[in-house]
Amino acid sequence: MKRYIYADNAATTKLDTVAFEAMKPFLLHEYGNPSQLYSFSRIPKRAIREARETIASCIGALPEEIFFTSSGTESDNWAIKGTAFLNSQRRATITTAFEHYAILHSCKAIEQQGYPIVYMNPTSDGYITGEILKSYTRDKPFLVSVMYANNEIGTVQPIEELCTVAHKSGALFHTDAVQAIGHMPINVHNLDVDMLSASAHKFNGPKGIGFIYIKEGTKIPSYIDGGAQESKRRAGTENVAGIVGMAVALKQNCDHLQENNRHIEALEFELISRLNAAGVGYIRNGGENRLPGFISLSFIDMDGEAILHRMDLSGICVSTGSACNSVSTEISHVLKAIRLTDKYAKGTVRISLGKENSQDDVETISQVIRKIVCT
């Protein structure tokens, strides 16, 4: 198999081998339906209970506040559309202009049903400050949803402060933490968020499984109707292997968070230093408070897609924007929201380094970028 340098960890990550081993029995032998009463179902049922406890302990939640879903997208849909059911007075939902489409399109769906949505613009370095949110909360919103870390530029939002502002105005607070969970310490109890979305494949877990944290007492209705799974709030026979893999992957990442991040930050520093030493001209998008390894670079008068294809020819995987809109040549809504000029925005690539990357990877990436941009 051709060896790729995979530098697109914001799109997805490699499955952790410990997580894979933990999943295997549930794909092969322990296939009992966890809802059944016979003893063959005891092991999968217990595995789900333990996975829920593990995930809860990684984020400072109670096990009964964790609900398994199929993805970050489903968790986001549940948070936005589920909350709309409760919003009989049709008070505003406040979100940001640079959310992932899982939030933006969910908001659009409820907007079409008459629920007002307000989109906040971030600062030009990619932040929603408490002051910005305060200026929008005078009209007593019902829900505020702000992503934990942006998936194109990696900026980390001041979630605790935003949550306090939202609660003071009487609103619920949701955060899409799909990029952040497993990559930085997160404690939902300290943050005091009401809902939080996560997706396993962003933290070295399997694809097609995620969860939503819903604070005890939050009256968000069930999202998928059917059987009694997930305390009757999210029906459907559980993806046992996925749930187990997600819990193990999250625990692995949380247990090794500091060493992983030290490694990734050193690679990031090395890459930027090499580009600077070679005299490569670029704008780096987003302020200093970013997720480790997130490097969004814009090159003047260049075509990001052409850069991506030339890097691909050298065996390097990067992204032009978020993976979900990489077929589109339009300037990403995130870069528009931070008001990057078209001359730079069109020539943007996102490099997202992960724990699997090495010094050699970074050396090759910098050499290839220099060749593409400077010749």
Ligand code: PLP
């Ligand atoms: N939210 C953010 C911030 C994301 O980056 C993504 C995926 O890129 C999602 C939601 C969707 O997650 P999933 O791929 O699990 O549906």
